Amino acid sequence: MTATGGPPRRSLRVRAALGGFVVLALLGVGAAVVGAVVTPGGQTVEVVSAVESTDEPTDALSVDVVVLHVIGAVAEPGIVELELGSRVVDAIASAGGPAPDADLSGVNLARIVADGEQLRVPRIGEVPVAAPGAAPGVASDGRVNINTADATALETLPGVGPALAARIIAWRDENGPFRSVDELSAVSGIGEKTLDGMRDQATV
Numbered sequence: 001m002t003a004t005g006g007p008p009r010r011s012l013r014v015r016a017a018l019g020g021f022v023v024l025a026l027l028g029v030g031a032a033v034v035g036a037v038v039t040p041g042g043q044t045v046e047v048v049s050a051v052e053s054t055d056e057p058t059d060a061l062s063v064d065v066v067v068l069h070v071i072g073a074v075a076e077p078g079i080v081e082l083e084l085g086s087r088v089v090d091a092i093a094s095a096g097g098p099a100p101d102a103d104l105s106g107v108n109l110a111r112i113v114a115d116g117e118q119l120r121v122p123r124i125g126e127v128p129v130a131a132p133g134a135a136p137g138v139a140s141d142g143r144v145n146i147n148t149a150d151a152t153a154l155e156t157l158p159g160v161g162p163a164l165a166a167r168i169i170a171w172r173d174e175n176g177p178f179r180s181v182d183e184l185s186a187v188s189g190i191g192e193k194t195l196d197g198m199r200d201q202a203t204v
Contacts, residue, residue: 068113070095072121073102087112091119099123108200111142143203146184147177158197164189178204 064084068091071077075096082090089109092098098121106122113119137149144153146168154165164187171187172178181202184190 066113066115068116069118070121071118073099073123074121075099082113085112088119092121106203108143110200143201145204146181146202147172147204157201159190159194160198180204 065081066084066086067079067081069078070080070091074092075098077095080091080094082094087109088107088111091113092104092107092109098104101123103122103124103126106126107119137145137147137153138156144157146154151162151165151169154160154168155162160168167187167189168184175186178184181199181204182195184198184202185192185195
């Protein structure tokens with residue numbers, strides 16, 4: 001006669017083993033499991049797994065900004081705050097736009113502004129002045145004055161290296177100040193392509 005207690009115990013062991021396998025599988029995919037599992041040896045093991053949230057916290061959107069001081073021939077001189085990558089034309093617009101006597105040819109409207117800079121818009125008839133701490137020959141709008149710039153400042157122009165900067169200085173020493181930026185073409189080594197590249201960043 002077969003003992004009545006045998007098969008149920010074997011069935012319980014199988015179910016416990018399967019239950020443990022399911023719990024491990026659920027843990028593998030991050031499901032929440034809270035309960036007890038009876039092992040084949042009869043030991044009760046509590047299984048607790050925290051729920052993995054699929055919702056990640058979203059940081060508040062931050063926009064990088066630059067702050068600069070706009071002075072001179074603008075309607076509302078003062079501090080303006082702009083998005084990173086803004087240009088001089090944006091800074092002037094934020095300061096109320098140019099004044100009626102503003103000389104916009106004295107500034108590079110396409111230049112990207114820098115955080116903490118002071119931007120001065122000249123008035124008609126004014127001579128651009130160097131910004132505090134700027135290299136000799138560099139005006140407040142960032143353009144290089146080819147008549148007063150030293151070799152270091154001239155080398156900031158596109159396509160100008162030490163040798164070409166020396167030739168520019170030698171030419172003006174021999175011939176006097178440049179009457180226009182286009183007159184740079186008289187300097188050996190400056191062709192039309194090189195001149196086009198530096199035209200917007202140079203002044204006289």
